[in-house]
Amino acid sequence: MIEVKNVTKKYGDFIAVEDISFSIKKGEIIGLLGPNGAGKSTTMNMMTGFIEPTEGEIIIGGYDIVKKAQKAKEQIGYMPEGIPLYSDLTVKEFISYMADLKRVPKTEKKNRIQDVMNQTNLEEVQNKLIKNLSRGYKQRVSLAGALVSNPKLLILDEPTVGLDPKQITQIRELIKSLGKKHTIILSSHILSEVSQICQKVIIINQGKIIAIDTPQNLENKVKQENQIKLIIEDKQDKIHEIAKNIKGIKQINFIQDNEDGTKEYTIRSEQNIDIRKELFAKCAKEEITIFELKKTEATLEDAFMELIQKQDEEGENECGQL
Amino acid sequence: MWAIIKKEVKTYFLSPIGYVFIGLFLAMCSVFFYLDVAYYGSLQFENMFYSASTILTFIVPILTMRMFAEERKNGTEMLLYTSPRSITSIVLGKFFASMIVIIITEICTLFYLAILYCFGTPHIQTVMVTLFGFFMLSMAYISFGMFASSITENQIIAGVITIGFFIITWFLPNFNEILTPLSLINMFDKFPSGLIAIQEIATYITFTIFFTILTIIVLQRRKSIK
Structure with missing residues (x-):
């Protein structure tokens, strides 16, 4: 479904992401983990075509995200970090606009909007202006916007940030159920969340991938x-x-x-x-x-910390040798 | 592109932006209608547009300054640029939506024409040419305003750049006569005299295409450097 091949992103001399490669199979739920500034959002932004990689290529469902951008983007539903939404629109208007942007056929549009509102429990607020909604609802509106085109790939950047525990549980359950039909890649700071939802974890630090494995295997490594x-x-x-x-x-x-x-x-x-x-x-x-x-028990958190520490130490040693 | 036009026009009229633009323009038009037409007992509706075109210089940023700057600031540009829509169709969608507001504004000015019809018969061909010229001038102005909005995330800066640039082009002929063809507002003066000025129309169209392409280039380039 996704192939990321030797991708590097540079901002002048600063390397945000360095030579990362991984592939994700259809139907997998993948967690992208890493401390702040590790390169998670940059990686996601490149995968969605929001920014272009400096080097390397990203193939989504057989299409290069740079060379065949439109075909590749048609397969993606993206829920960005910070839930950017058009606050002057109502929930239904926003989802309808997203459907239009994503070329949902007119014949299917009405049903798709209804379906995603059902899935995300938004019917009762469908005619409310987005600016008057709570953060939990806004998060769901953003997810509904990502889902409306029934994409093969869902990319969710920090989907549960700012939610209360009940809402977090609901969103997690929703993501799990979506995993039956869609390939999902999500980033999160909450390690327990990743270990509960994801089948595979990609740990990224200082712009490099330091581990790709199942949460269970990563935990076993530190056991x-x-x-x-x-x-x-x-x-x-x-x-x-x-x-x-x-x-x-x-x-x-x-x-x-x-x-x-x-x-x-x-x-x-x-x-x-x-x-x-x-x-x-x-x-x-x-x-x-x-x-x-x-x-x-060793947790994913232990594995995460150990891997990050190990890489930081290796980095310091390399600097020392130089 | 239609999806973007529809949403943008809706946003103009869901927020006060569209009403403020049309309201301000018509309020000033009322003043000029009295001073330039009614005061002299004239039937020359087009006279009002000499002054109205000046007002356009200062109010076009109301329509354009938020176009891309607001999307960038609010992060909603992510929704646009990750959708399967090309940057060209996004830019053109926003441009045409503004032009629709201009057309609505021009239609509203026909109210003054209706008043004149109560007292006589204005020269309709001249009126049509004037409205067409005004449309051309607006088109050029909007393309620059849109470009200004694409280079910053601050709406105020985008607005100031737009007005600043228009004022500079206004005074260009004062520096050197060769620069006269670059003065957008001076070029408009031919239309209210009923002249279909081909050279001026060509300049407006070239100017519009140039800044629309420049906007597309700026947004495309940001993808690789941001």
Whole structure:
């Protein structure tokens, strides 16, 4: 559905995106992740034809976004960041204008407008001026505008920013359901959102792609070690001594003193060793009261942070060698 | 292109812009109708347009300054440029929408002609030529205003550039006679005398095409540098 080949975007001497390549198959939901200024929006803007790449090519459904712009753009529904809308139009007028812009045939137009208003729950506000709507509704209007031409590819830039938790859940469910019919690429800062919705994640930092994988595989990559959260009442501070005598413990970190007199630690051990049983027994023997003993799961956030940090360190090393 | 024309005309009349433009123009026309026509007991409707063309210099930015500057500032240009519409059709759509407002304004001025018909028969051919000349002048003005709007995201700056440029062209003949053909407003003066001035019409059309193409180039170029 999408092929991005060796794409670079430069602004003078500044390289916003450097030599990125990836492809997305039909029907996939892809998450574009990265810190602010990583190049996510630049990548999306190039994919939608809003800006042109300095080098490389982007093929949407077989058409080059620069050379065959109209054909390529016909297949895209784009929901830009910051929800730009024509505030003087009513919801229905805006969706109708989007349908006209996207060449929806006259015979289908009325039905398409009705369908997207149904999908995005906009019927009750269809005759309201956009400027009088709440942010949640505006977000839905923007999504309806992207959907009205029934595009094969949906590009959503930060689709849940500024929404309340209920609206976020609704939009996520909607995106998931849209994924059955459309190929979707979305950018987000919310990692849990990406891991819930997306089948594949592209992590981008400093204009380069640093990982493309499923959220599960990315999490597994950082599951090289077990991590345990431990809250105990240990007045004599014996835990470090106990830890020394348990095989497989690599590190014990003090986190904080709690108000109730307990202490919180994280303990890291080798991946194939579960130390909880032994730790429990030894604490009991030393009359240390355990309030919490829990194995923590590596999250996509951990994977994200580790990959970003790794790349930043590599960048610093390269600078150092130069 | 029709989709863009329809939406733009709607926006002119959903917001006060269209009404302010037509209202201001007609208010000034009323003054000139009294001073240049009615005061002398004349039936020469076209005399009103000598002064009305001056007013156009100052009010054309009302129509043009927001054209692209507002889209850029509000981010709605993303919706336009990511749609399967070419930049040429977007530019022409906006241009023709403004021309529709000009046509509506000209139709409104026929009210003054109707008043004159109560007292006699004005020379209709001269009236038609004057209205055509006014249309040509407006076309040239709008093309420049549109260009000014494409180079900035600030509507006020776009408006000031437009008015500034018109005033400069106004005084060009004062610097050198060779520059007279570049003075858009002076060229208009031939039309109210009932003359279909081919050279002037050609200049207006060339000027319009030049700045329309320049607008397309500016917007196209922004895609590769923004």
